[in-house]
Amino acid sequence: MSPALRIPVLAASVLAAGALIAQPTAAQPTAVAADPTAAVTAAMTARKPAVMAAPKIDITRRDGDWAFGTAVALGVPGTDRMPEGWLFLAERTPDGWRVALDGEPGFAGLAAEAPVVTEAEKPLFAQQNGLQAAGDFRTGMAMPWTTGQTWGMPGGPHGWSGTPTPWSSLDLAGGDQRVRAARGGTAYTMCKGWIRVVHDRGYATDYYHLWNNINVNGAAVAQGAYLGDTGTDVTCGGSAFGRHVHFALRQNSAYVGIAGHNVGKWVPQNGGAAYQGSALHGSTRVAAGGSVYNYGPLGFNQGVVDTNGGGTLNKRSGPGTGYGVVGSVADGATVTVSCSANGTSHTGRYGATTLWDRLSDGTWISDAYLWTGVNGPISGYC
DSSP states (O other): OOOTTHHHHHHHHHHHHHHTSOOOOOSSOSEEESSHHHHHHHHHHHTOOSOOSSOEEEEEEEETTEEEEEEEEOOOBTSSOOOEEEEEEEEEETTEEEEEETTSHHHHHHHHHOTTSOTTHHHHHHHTSSOTTTTBOOOOBOOSSOTTOEEEEEEEEEBTTBSSSSOOEEEEEOTTOEEEOSSOEEEEEEETTEEEEEOSTTEEEEEESOBSOOOOEEEEEOTTOEEEEOBOOOTTSBOOSSSBEEEEEEETTEEOOOTTOOBTTBEEEOOSSTTOOEEEETTEEEETTSEEEOOOOOOTTEEEEOOSSSSEEEEESSSSTTSOEEEEEETTOEEEEEEEEEEEEEEETTEEEEEEEEETTSOEEEGGGEEOSBSSOSSOBO
Protein backbone atom coordinates (compact mmCIF):
# COMPACT_ATOMS: atom_id res chain seq x y z
CA MET A 1 0.00 0.00 0.00
CA SER A 2 1.26 2.97 1.41
CA PRO A 3 4.73 3.03 2.75
CA ALA A 4 6.04 3.70 6.18
CA LEU A 5 5.85 7.49 6.12
CA ARG A 6 2.07 7.38 5.96
CA ILE A 7 0.92 5.45 8.97
CA PRO A 8 2.77 7.26 11.79
CA VAL A 9 1.28 10.61 10.77
CA LEU A 10 -2.28 9.30 10.58
CA ALA A 11 -1.97 7.15 13.66
CA ALA A 12 -0.78 10.17 15.61
CA SER A 13 -3.81 12.14 14.47
CA VAL A 14 -6.14 9.35 15.54
CA LEU A 15 -4.52 9.13 18.96
CA ALA A 16 -4.66 12.89 19.36
CA ALA A 17 -8.33 12.83 18.43
CA GLY A 18 -8.98 10.14 21.01
CA ALA A 19 -7.29 12.28 23.65
CA LEU A 20 -10.02 14.87 23.21
CA ILE A 21 -12.70 12.42 24.35
CA ALA A 22 -13.25 12.11 28.10
CA GLN A 23 -12.64 8.47 28.96
CA PRO A 24 -13.85 7.07 32.29
CA THR A 25 -11.32 5.00 34.19
CA ALA A 26 -13.67 2.87 36.26
CA ALA A 27 -14.25 -0.70 35.13
CA GLN A 28 -17.84 -0.64 36.39
CA PRO A 29 -20.90 1.34 35.24
CA THR A 30 -20.44 4.98 36.13
CA ALA A 31 -23.79 6.00 37.63
CA VAL A 32 -26.32 4.60 40.10
CA ALA A 33 -29.69 6.20 40.90
CA ALA A 34 -33.21 5.38 42.05
CA ASP A 35 -34.65 5.19 38.51
CA PRO A 36 -33.04 4.55 35.11
CA THR A 37 -33.68 8.03 33.71
CA ALA A 38 -31.96 9.68 36.66
CA ALA A 39 -29.04 7.25 36.41
CA VAL A 40 -28.64 7.95 32.68
CA THR A 41 -28.73 11.71 33.33
CA ALA A 42 -26.00 11.33 35.94
CA ALA A 43 -23.89 9.27 33.54
CA MET A 44 -24.33 11.88 30.81
CA THR A 45 -23.34 14.67 33.20
CA ALA A 46 -20.18 12.74 34.05
CA ARG A 47 -19.25 12.76 30.36
CA LYS A 48 -19.39 16.58 30.45
CA PRO A 49 -21.27 17.26 27.19
CA ALA A 50 -20.89 20.81 25.93
CA VAL A 51 -24.66 21.37 26.04
CA MET A 52 -27.24 19.46 28.05
CA ALA A 53 -29.95 21.90 29.06
CA ALA A 54 -32.61 19.29 28.31
CA PRO A 55 -31.30 15.72 27.98
CA LYS A 56 -33.37 13.52 25.66
CA ILE A 57 -33.50 10.01 27.12
CA ASP A 58 -35.47 7.27 25.37
CA ILE A 59 -35.83 3.87 26.99
CA THR A 60 -36.51 1.72 23.95
CA ARG A 61 -36.32 -1.74 25.56
CA ARG A 62 -37.29 -3.07 29.00
CA ASP A 63 -36.95 -6.59 30.34
CA GLY A 64 -37.42 -7.00 34.09
CA ASP A 65 -34.48 -5.33 35.79
CA TRP A 66 -32.87 -4.21 32.53
CA ALA A 67 -33.31 -1.19 30.26
CA PHE A 68 -31.67 -0.08 27.02
CA GLY A 69 -32.01 3.05 24.93
CA THR A 70 -30.52 6.27 23.59
CA ALA A 71 -29.33 9.33 25.49
CA VAL A 72 -28.86 12.64 23.68
CA ALA A 73 -27.49 15.91 25.02
CA LEU A 74 -29.33 18.38 22.82
CA GLY A 75 -27.35 21.03 20.97
CA VAL A 76 -28.49 24.53 20.21
CA PRO A 77 -30.46 24.92 16.95
CA GLY A 78 -29.00 27.57 14.68
CA THR A 79 -25.46 27.24 16.08
CA ASP A 80 -22.49 24.98 15.40
CA ARG A 81 -23.18 23.12 18.62
CA MET A 82 -24.36 19.68 17.53
CA PRO A 83 -26.08 17.16 19.79
CA GLU A 84 -24.03 14.49 21.53
CA GLY A 85 -25.45 11.00 21.85
CA TRP A 86 -24.86 7.57 23.35
CA LEU A 87 -26.47 4.19 23.66
CA PHE A 88 -26.98 3.19 27.28
CA LEU A 89 -27.59 0.06 29.34
CA ALA A 90 -29.16 0.07 32.81
CA GLU A 91 -29.58 -2.69 35.39
CA ARG A 92 -31.56 -2.50 38.62
CA THR A 93 -29.52 -3.64 41.64
CA PRO A 94 -30.23 -3.53 45.40
CA ASP A 95 -28.47 -0.15 45.47
CA GLY A 96 -30.50 1.29 42.58
CA TRP A 97 -30.17 1.45 38.79
CA ARG A 98 -26.60 1.26 37.54
CA VAL A 99 -25.94 2.67 34.08
CA ALA A 100 -23.15 2.64 31.50
CA LEU A 101 -22.96 4.61 28.27
CA ASP A 102 -21.31 3.14 25.20
CA GLY A 103 -17.61 3.89 25.25
CA GLU A 104 -17.34 3.31 29.00
CA PRO A 105 -15.58 0.16 30.26
CA GLY A 106 -18.72 -1.06 31.97
CA PHE A 107 -20.86 -0.97 28.82
CA ALA A 108 -19.44 -4.07 27.13
CA GLY A 109 -19.64 -6.01 30.39
CA LEU A 110 -23.29 -5.17 30.85
CA ALA A 111 -24.03 -5.87 27.18
CA ALA A 112 -22.59 -9.38 27.44
CA GLU A 113 -25.19 -10.37 30.07
CA ALA A 114 -28.13 -8.07 29.33
CA PRO A 115 -31.29 -9.73 27.97
CA VAL A 116 -32.22 -6.42 26.30
CA VAL A 117 -29.19 -6.71 24.01
CA THR A 118 -29.57 -8.95 20.96
CA GLU A 119 -27.10 -11.64 19.96
CA ALA A 120 -26.26 -9.57 16.87
CA GLU A 121 -25.48 -6.49 18.97
CA LYS A 122 -23.28 -8.12 21.60
CA PRO A 123 -20.17 -8.67 19.41
CA LEU A 124 -20.52 -5.19 17.88
CA PHE A 125 -20.65 -3.58 21.33
CA ALA A 126 -17.67 -5.63 22.49
CA GLN A 127 -15.65 -4.33 19.53
CA GLN A 128 -16.36 -0.73 20.54
CA ASN A 129 -13.99 -1.08 23.50
CA GLY A 130 -10.30 -0.87 22.59
CA LEU A 131 -8.49 0.18 19.43
CA GLN A 132 -9.62 -2.67 17.18
CA ALA A 133 -8.14 -1.29 13.97
CA ALA A 134 -4.95 0.46 15.10
CA GLY A 135 -2.78 1.20 12.07
CA ASP A 136 -5.49 -0.14 9.77
CA PHE A 137 -7.48 2.52 7.90
CA ARG A 138 -9.71 0.19 5.91
CA THR A 139 -13.41 0.64 6.62
CA GLY A 140 -15.16 -1.53 4.02
CA MET A 141 -17.52 1.42 3.50
CA ALA A 142 -19.13 2.94 0.44
CA MET A 143 -20.12 6.57 0.24
CA PRO A 144 -23.54 7.03 1.92
CA TRP A 145 -25.57 7.04 -1.28
CA THR A 146 -26.33 4.65 -4.12
CA THR A 147 -23.23 3.12 -5.67
CA GLY A 148 -22.72 4.51 -9.16
CA GLN A 149 -24.13 7.97 -8.43
CA THR A 150 -22.16 11.21 -8.29
CA TRP A 151 -22.85 13.64 -5.42
CA GLY A 152 -21.32 16.91 -4.35
CA MET A 153 -19.00 17.36 -1.38
CA PRO A 154 -19.82 20.92 -0.25
CA GLY A 155 -17.87 20.43 2.99
CA GLY A 156 -14.54 18.64 3.33
CA PRO A 157 -13.27 17.17 6.62
CA HIS A 158 -14.56 19.06 9.66
CA GLY A 159 -15.65 18.33 13.18
CA TRP A 160 -18.97 16.92 14.31
CA SER A 161 -19.59 20.41 15.70
CA GLY A 162 -17.87 22.43 13.00
CA THR A 163 -14.26 23.48 13.49
CA PRO A 164 -13.25 21.52 16.64
CA THR A 165 -11.13 18.42 16.07
CA PRO A 166 -11.25 15.56 15.37
CA TRP A 167 -12.37 16.36 11.83
CA SER A 168 -14.61 13.34 11.59
CA SER A 169 -17.23 14.57 9.15
CA LEU A 170 -18.06 15.36 5.52
CA ASP A 171 -21.03 17.31 4.14
CA LEU A 172 -22.51 15.50 1.14
CA ALA A 173 -25.44 16.36 -1.13
CA GLY A 174 -26.95 15.81 -4.56
CA GLY A 175 -27.92 12.84 -6.69
CA ASP A 176 -31.29 11.42 -5.70
CA GLN A 177 -30.79 12.83 -2.15
CA ARG A 178 -31.46 9.38 -0.67
CA VAL A 179 -28.99 8.63 2.12
CA ARG A 180 -27.88 5.02 2.50
CA ALA A 181 -25.85 3.04 5.01
CA ALA A 182 -22.14 3.17 4.16
CA ARG A 183 -21.69 -0.38 5.49
CA GLY A 184 -23.90 -3.03 7.03
CA GLY A 185 -24.51 -2.89 10.75
CA THR A 186 -27.12 -2.17 13.40
CA ALA A 187 -29.04 1.11 13.18
CA TYR A 188 -30.48 3.39 15.86
CA THR A 189 -32.56 6.55 15.65
CA MET A 190 -30.72 8.87 18.01
CA CYS A 191 -32.99 11.84 17.42
CA LYS A 192 -35.23 13.31 14.75
CA GLY A 193 -33.03 13.62 11.67
CA TRP A 194 -30.17 11.57 13.17
CA ILE A 195 -29.34 7.91 12.51
CA ARG A 196 -26.34 6.02 13.89
CA VAL A 197 -25.18 2.70 12.41
CA VAL A 198 -22.81 0.56 14.48
CA HIS A 199 -20.54 -1.54 12.26
CA ASP A 200 -17.94 -4.22 12.89
CA ARG A 201 -14.25 -3.59 13.61
CA GLY A 202 -15.13 -0.89 16.17
CA TYR A 203 -16.57 1.54 13.61
CA ALA A 204 -19.84 3.43 13.55
CA THR A 205 -21.23 6.14 11.26
CA ASP A 206 -23.57 9.05 11.98
CA TYR A 207 -26.00 10.64 9.50
CA TYR A 208 -27.59 13.97 10.53
CA HIS A 209 -29.96 16.61 9.09
CA LEU A 210 -32.12 13.89 7.51
CA TRP A 211 -35.72 14.28 6.38
CA ASN A 212 -37.99 11.23 6.48
CA ASN A 213 -35.43 9.27 8.45
CA ILE A 214 -36.22 5.70 9.39
CA ASN A 215 -37.27 4.95 12.98
CA VAL A 216 -35.18 2.04 14.24
CA ASN A 217 -34.05 0.53 17.51
CA GLY A 218 -31.25 -1.89 16.75
CA ALA A 219 -32.45 -2.98 13.33
CA ALA A 220 -30.02 -4.83 11.09
CA VAL A 221 -29.26 -2.85 7.93
CA ALA A 222 -27.26 -3.88 4.89
CA GLN A 223 -24.77 -1.71 3.05
CA GLY A 224 -26.87 0.58 0.88
CA ALA A 225 -29.99 0.40 3.07
CA TYR A 226 -32.13 3.55 2.92
CA LEU A 227 -31.82 5.73 6.04
CA GLY A 228 -33.58 8.94 4.99
CA ASP A 229 -33.31 11.88 2.64
CA THR A 230 -30.82 14.73 2.80
CA GLY A 231 -32.31 17.67 4.62
CA THR A 232 -31.77 20.58 6.98
CA ASP A 233 -33.25 19.14 10.17
CA VAL A 234 -31.75 20.63 13.34
CA THR A 235 -34.42 19.56 15.80
CA CYS A 236 -31.78 18.31 18.22
CA GLY A 237 -29.28 21.11 17.64
CA GLY A 238 -26.73 22.43 15.17
CA SER A 239 -27.21 24.25 11.90
CA ALA A 240 -27.67 23.34 8.26
CA PHE A 241 -27.54 25.64 5.24
CA GLY A 242 -28.94 23.83 2.24
CA ARG A 243 -30.02 20.19 2.27
CA HIS A 244 -27.25 17.69 2.82
CA VAL A 245 -26.21 14.82 5.07
CA HIS A 246 -23.67 15.48 7.80
CA PHE A 247 -21.75 12.17 7.61
CA ALA A 248 -19.36 11.33 10.45
CA LEU A 249 -16.99 8.47 11.25
CA ARG A 250 -16.70 7.01 14.75
CA GLN A 251 -14.41 4.36 16.19
CA ASN A 252 -14.52 2.88 19.67
CA SER A 253 -17.54 5.04 20.57
CA ALA A 254 -15.85 8.35 19.74
CA TYR A 255 -15.53 10.54 16.66
CA VAL A 256 -12.23 10.05 14.83
CA GLY A 257 -10.56 11.92 12.00
CA ILE A 258 -11.96 10.71 8.69
CA ALA A 259 -8.81 11.74 6.79
CA GLY A 260 -6.77 8.75 5.62
CA HIS A 261 -9.69 6.30 5.77
CA ASN A 262 -11.20 4.85 2.62
CA VAL A 263 -14.87 5.56 1.95
CA GLY A 264 -16.31 4.60 -1.43
CA LYS A 265 -12.71 4.12 -2.73
CA TRP A 266 -11.93 7.75 -1.88
CA VAL A 267 -9.49 8.84 0.81
CA PRO A 268 -10.47 12.16 2.44
CA GLN A 269 -7.62 14.60 3.05
CA ASN A 270 -7.60 17.43 5.58
CA GLY A 271 -7.23 21.00 4.37
CA GLY A 272 -5.78 24.04 6.08
CA ALA A 273 -9.08 24.68 7.84
CA ALA A 274 -12.29 22.86 8.62
CA TYR A 275 -14.63 22.32 5.62
CA GLN A 276 -11.70 22.64 3.20
CA GLY A 277 -9.61 19.64 2.21
CA SER A 278 -10.21 17.15 -0.56
CA ALA A 279 -10.64 13.47 -1.43
CA LEU A 280 -8.28 11.23 -3.40
CA HIS A 281 -9.14 8.35 -5.73
CA GLY A 282 -5.85 7.16 -7.08
CA SER A 283 -4.19 10.36 -8.31
CA THR A 284 -7.52 12.12 -8.86
CA ARG A 285 -8.08 14.81 -6.26
CA VAL A 286 -11.48 16.46 -5.75
CA ALA A 287 -11.48 19.58 -3.57
CA ALA A 288 -14.33 20.54 -1.26
CA GLY A 289 -17.13 21.89 -3.45
CA GLY A 290 -16.45 19.31 -6.14
CA SER A 291 -18.22 16.12 -7.17
CA VAL A 292 -17.49 12.59 -5.98
CA TYR A 293 -18.48 9.33 -7.69
CA ASN A 294 -19.43 6.45 -5.38
CA TYR A 295 -17.35 3.46 -6.50
CA GLY A 296 -18.70 1.29 -3.68
CA PRO A 297 -16.75 -0.33 -0.85
CA LEU A 298 -13.11 -1.36 -1.12
CA GLY A 299 -12.60 -5.00 -0.16
CA PHE A 300 -10.21 -5.82 2.65
CA ASN A 301 -7.93 -7.67 0.20
CA GLN A 302 -8.10 -4.90 -2.40
CA GLY A 303 -6.27 -1.67 -3.14
CA VAL A 304 -6.68 1.38 -5.36
CA VAL A 305 -3.81 2.08 -7.75
CA ASP A 306 -2.25 5.49 -7.06
CA THR A 307 0.57 6.30 -9.45
CA ASN A 308 1.02 9.69 -7.75
CA GLY A 309 0.55 11.54 -11.00
CA GLY A 310 -1.87 9.67 -13.25
CA GLY A 311 -1.31 7.43 -16.23
CA THR A 312 -0.64 3.72 -15.96
CA LEU A 313 1.52 1.45 -13.85
CA ASN A 314 3.62 -1.41 -15.23
CA LYS A 315 2.83 -4.90 -14.00
CA ARG A 316 5.81 -7.25 -13.63
CA SER A 317 6.29 -11.00 -13.70
CA GLY A 318 7.95 -10.87 -10.27
CA PRO A 319 8.53 -8.56 -7.27
CA GLY A 320 10.95 -6.03 -8.77
CA THR A 321 11.97 -4.03 -11.79
CA GLY A 322 14.38 -6.81 -12.76
CA TYR A 323 11.39 -8.85 -13.87
CA GLY A 324 9.75 -8.40 -17.24
CA VAL A 325 6.79 -6.11 -17.94
CA VAL A 326 3.68 -8.22 -18.50
CA GLY A 327 1.00 -5.57 -18.73
CA SER A 328 -0.20 -2.38 -17.13
CA VAL A 329 -2.96 -1.11 -14.87
CA ALA A 330 -4.57 2.32 -14.86
CA ASP A 331 -4.35 4.88 -12.10
CA GLY A 332 -7.49 4.60 -9.95
CA ALA A 333 -8.12 0.95 -10.81
CA THR A 334 -9.19 -1.48 -8.10
CA VAL A 335 -7.00 -4.56 -7.82
CA THR A 336 -7.13 -7.66 -5.62
CA VAL A 337 -3.96 -8.67 -3.74
CA SER A 338 -3.16 -12.37 -3.30
CA CYS A 339 0.04 -11.98 -1.27
CA SER A 340 3.15 -9.79 -0.99
CA ALA A 341 6.95 -10.05 -1.06
CA ASN A 342 9.97 -7.78 -0.78
CA GLY A 343 11.74 -6.55 -3.90
CA THR A 344 13.20 -3.37 -5.35
CA SER A 345 12.46 -0.11 -3.53
CA HIS A 346 10.11 2.53 -4.92
CA THR A 347 8.79 5.84 -3.68
CA GLY A 348 5.13 6.78 -3.95
CA ARG A 349 2.85 9.38 -2.48
CA TYR A 350 3.48 8.31 1.11
CA GLY A 351 7.16 7.39 0.99
CA ALA A 352 9.49 4.55 0.01
CA THR A 353 8.91 0.81 0.37
CA THR A 354 10.43 -2.45 -0.85
CA LEU A 355 7.07 -4.24 -0.62
CA TRP A 356 5.54 -5.66 -3.81
CA ASP A 357 2.04 -7.06 -4.18
CA ARG A 358 1.08 -10.12 -6.21
CA LEU A 359 -2.27 -9.49 -7.85
CA SER A 360 -5.04 -12.01 -8.42
CA ASP A 361 -3.94 -12.41 -12.07
CA GLY A 362 -0.44 -13.46 -10.99
CA THR A 363 1.31 -10.18 -11.89
CA TRP A 364 3.15 -7.88 -9.49
CA ILE A 365 3.10 -4.14 -8.72
CA SER A 366 5.01 -2.05 -6.21
CA ASP A 367 3.10 -1.34 -3.01
CA ALA A 368 4.36 2.25 -3.27
CA TYR A 369 1.67 2.79 -5.89
CA LEU A 370 -1.23 1.07 -4.16
CA TRP A 371 -3.53 2.44 -1.45
CA THR A 372 -4.64 -0.39 0.81
CA GLY A 373 -5.00 1.33 4.18
CA VAL A 374 -2.38 -0.91 5.81
CA ASN A 375 1.34 -0.29 6.19
CA GLY A 376 2.30 -3.81 5.14
CA PRO A 377 0.81 -6.90 3.48
CA ILE A 378 -2.99 -7.15 3.44
CA SER A 379 -3.04 -10.81 2.37
CA GLY A 380 0.13 -12.10 4.01
CA TYR A 381 3.53 -12.86 2.50
CA CYS A 382 3.92 -15.18 -0.48
